[in-house]
Each structure stands twice: as structure tokens, then as C-alpha cells.
Amino acid sequence: xxxDNPLVTQAFASNKLNRSAGDKRDPAFxxxxxxxxxxxxxxxxxxxxxxxxxxxxLFWASPRDLERLGLGIYQDQxxxxxxxxxxxxxxxxxxxxxxxxxxxxxVTGHDTTIDRIQAAGYAFQELRPLMDKLPASDLATxxxxxxxxxxxxxxxxxxxxxxxMQPVEAGxxxxxxxxxxxxxxxxxxxxxxxxxxSEDGQSALLGRSKSIRNKGxxxxxxxxxxxxxxxxxxxxxxxxxxxxLPVSSVVILGSQPWPIGRGGSCELMIGCIxxxxxxxxxxxxxxxxxxRWIPKNVIKQVVHASSQPDHxxxxxxxxxxxxxxxxxxPPFAIAHHLIKTWAGQxxxxxxxxx
Ligand SMILES: [Zn+2]
Numbered sequence: 001x002x003x004d005n006p007l008v009t010q011a012f013a014s015n016k017l018n019r020s021a022g023d024k025r026d027p028a029f030x031x032x033x034x035x036x037x038x039x040x041x042x043x044x045x046x047x048x049x050x051x052x053x054x055x056x057x058l059f060w061a062s063p064r065d066l067e068r069l070g071l072g073i074y075q076d077q078x079x080x081x082x083x084x085x086x087x088x089x090x091x092x093x094x095x096x097x098x099x100x101x102x103x104x105x106x107v108t109g110h111d112t113t114i115d116r117i118q119a120a121g122y123a124f125q126e127l128r129p130l131m132d133k134l135p136a137s138d139l140a141t142x143x144x145x146x147x148x149x150x151x152x153x154x155x156x157x158x159x160x161x162x163x164x165m166q167p168v169e170a171g172x173x174x175x176x177x178x179x180x181x182x183x184x185x186x187x188x189x190x191x192x193x194x195x196x197x198s199e200d201g202q203s204a205l206l207g208r209s210k211s212i213r214n215k216g217x218x219x220x221x222x223x224x225x226x227x228x229x230x231x232x233x234x235x236x237x238x239x240x241x242x243x244x245l246p247v248s249s250v251v252i253l254g255s256q257p258w259p260i261g262r263g264g265s266c267e268l269m270i271g272c273i274x275x276x277x278x279x280x281x282x283x284x285x286x287x288x289x290x291x292r293w294i295p296k297n298v299i300k301q302v303v304h305a306s307s308q309p310d311h312x313x314x315x316x317x318x319x320x321x322x323x324x325x326x327x328x329x330p331p332f333a334i335a336h337h338l339i340k341t342w343a344g345q346x347x348x349x350x351x352x353x354x
Pocket of ligand 1 (some may be wrong): 159160161163176177178179200
């Protein structure tokens with residue numbers, strides 16, 4: 001059954017860059033980075049932003065900015081290695097915006113550079129605290145840069161022969177320095193995240209795994225999709241493992257990129273709504289802190305409270321109605337939108353024709 005994707009306001013979606021433009025296989029392509037703005041970042045995690053009054057945006061350093069900040073050294077290095085096998089410092093192509101190429105450049109370890117940039121009024125910040133500050137497209141582009149950088153940092157050596165690897169095709173891949181046929185591609189780990197509707201359609205199953213640090217949260221169950229497993233099979237397995245509950249129908253609603261995943265990984269959250277095939281729960285309490293059926297009228301109240309900007313997960317001091325003892329994640333998360341979407345329906349259109 002086809003349902004319109006209601007998951008429209010999540011963090012890390014809405015990247016404006018055109019990723020399909022350009023022939024990245026041209027060895028000279030990286031020299032394009034000499035003439036175009038660069039997004040600087042450090043440690044595979046923090047991007048350079050400009051904060052002006054209440055407005056925060058990514059800082060794209062133009063060639064003139066690099067000169068002004070005394071960073072012409074990067075242009076010299078990029079220029080000398082364009083088209084060669086050397087990759088002492090590598091700009092990674094992100095895409096094209098309004099005809100302009102956009103690259104990211106990792107300046108980790110270049111402490112003088114970092115000091116100069118910060119002294120000029122810019123800041124290196126991690127993306128999580130920027131989720132409610134950056135414009136949606138900036139956050140998505142920053143996420144792309146961070147994920148790509150993390151992948152490069154974590155793949156220094158060839159997994160097939162152990163030789164060093166280097167970035168090729170403007171950072172789109174890595175190639176082995178001993179055998180050019182040994183190539184690695186940036187990877188994304190698929191995660192299924194699911195709201196489970198009760199048999200009578202009046203309650204939803206929410207829970208909290210022990211890995212969630214915020215003990216005031218209940219959210220959708222989720223888990224990595226295993227090799228050789230379909231999304232639907234992963235939903236059924238995870239719900240059975242975590243809640244001891246069999247699931248019948250599974251409907252995929254949409255997805256959210258999550259480039260700040262566990263251990264520096266880039267994840268793709270695949271959002272599903274599924275129908276329970278029983279009511280009784282047998283949760284795995286080694287893995288879960290809490291698993292409960294929550295009535296729809298309670299879910300509606302907690303969705304309203306958790307949509308507010310003073311959500312405690314975002315550092316606010318919001319309060320819940322007195323009879324409710326949990327929050328759901330704020331609107332940056334796909335879980336929020338799965339729960340909100342389900343609570344906003346008087347019936348269950350996803351299962352009506354199944
Ligand atoms: Zn190799």
C-alpha cells in the first residue's frame with residue numbers, strides 16, 4: 001500500500017546540493033577545489049560555523065577567505081597533489097549548489113589554522129547541538145561532510161591486503177596504494193525503526209533500550225538490519241527480540257539519514273508502522289529498560305508536549321501533564337514523526353486494505 005511520506009521535517013534531510021553533477025573520475029577534478037568555497041571541519045565531527053546574533057550558518061571559506069586567514073598553504077598543497085597519487089590533504093566533493101562546486105576539507109591537526117579561524121570569529125561545532133540552530137539544508141550538508149570524513153578516517157588501510165589506502169575521485173572512494181583494483185566505497189548502515197500498533201488499533205508500543213541515556217524518554221523500537229534480511233523481516237525480528245511480541249503487517253513510511261551514528265557510522269533510519277499479532281509482552285530486560293503499550297489519547301498529549309521548543313532533550317525546561325511520566329524524542333527525530341503520524345489518524349489507513 002502506498003502512503004504519502006509524512007516524515008518531512010526531520011534533521012539531516014533536505015540537502016540542497018546536487019550530488020550527481022561532475023566527472024569525479026577526472027584526476028584533475030580535485031583542482032576545482034582551488035577556486036571554490038570549502039567547508040572546513042575537524043576530527044571528523046565538528047564543522048566550521050559562523051554565529052551572528054541568533055543566526056547560525058555553515059561557514060564556506062572562499063579562496064579569498066583562505067588567503068585572509070593565512071591559509072593559502074592549503075591551496076598550495078591541493079594544487080601540488082591535483083592529479084597525483086599524493087593525498088596529504090584532500091578536499092572531498094560534496095556536490096554543486098547554484099552552479100558552484102562545494103568541497104569539504106579536513107584541517108584536523110592543523111592547530112595554527114584552527115586558532116586563526118577561531119580568532120576570526122568562527123567556531124568548530126559538532127552537529128548534534130546544532131540540530132535546532134542550523135537551517136535544514138546546512139545541517140544536511142554538514143551531516144554529509146561529517147559522515148564522509150568519518151568514513152575516510154576509519155578506512156586508512158585496505159581490508160583486503162592491509163596496505164595504506166588513499167582518497168580518489170575527489171573523496172568519493174578510497175583506493176589501495178598496492179593494488180588499484182582494491183577499492184572501498186562510503187557505506188551506510190540501515191536501521192529499522194518502528195511504531196507498533198496494537199491489535200485493536202488504540203495503543204502504540206514504545207520502549208527505551210538500556211543504551212538510551214535519557215531515562216525520561218520512551219520511543220519507537222529500532223535495530224540494525226542484518227545482512228541478507230529484508231526491512232520487514234528486521235522489524236519482525238527486532239520486535240520479537242526486544243518486546244517478545246509477534247508482528248504481522250509492516251508498512252514502510254519513509255526514511256531519515258543519520259550521519260552522526262554510533263561509532264562514527266552513517267546510518268539510514270527506515271521508518272515503519274507495523275501491526276501487532278498479539279497483546280502480551282515478554283520484553284528482554286537485559287536489553288530494555290522499559291516497554292509499554294501507550295493509549296492513543298496519552299500519545300496525543302505527549303506528542304503535543306514534545307513538539308515544543310522547551311523539550312528537555314534540547315536543554316529546555318518543559319513540563320508534562322501530571323499524569324504522564326515520559327517524553328518522546330523532539331521533532332528532529334524520525335521517531336517523533338512516526339508517533340505523531342500514527343496519533344494523528346483516527347483509523348489506521350496503513351492496514352485498511354491489507
Ligand atoms: Zn589492497
